[in-house]
Amino acid sequence: MTELQYRLKRLNLYVGDPNGNFNGPTEYALRTYQLSRGLQSDAPGTYGPATREALERETGG
Structure with missing residues (x-):
């Protein structure tokens, strides 16, 4: 789940610290x-x- 949050954060969709x-x-x-x-x-x-x-394709595997 943390990886998902990091990827979404890279796209400025997730706000906050990945937890x-x-x-x-x-x-x-x-x-x-x-x-x-x-x-x-x-x-x-x-x-x-x-x-x-x-998401992986867009954020670099």
Whole structure:
């Protein structure tokens, strides 16, 4: 979860210090990412394979 938060933070979507908890701010940032990139393969707010692949590709593997 910390890695997800770091990646979202690099895109200025997650605010705060990465703490490894899937909390409200993390889910909001993830949903924002999915919506802004048109990702629909994973349920909104779910860090599924399609979202992970897109995020890793965008933030450097």
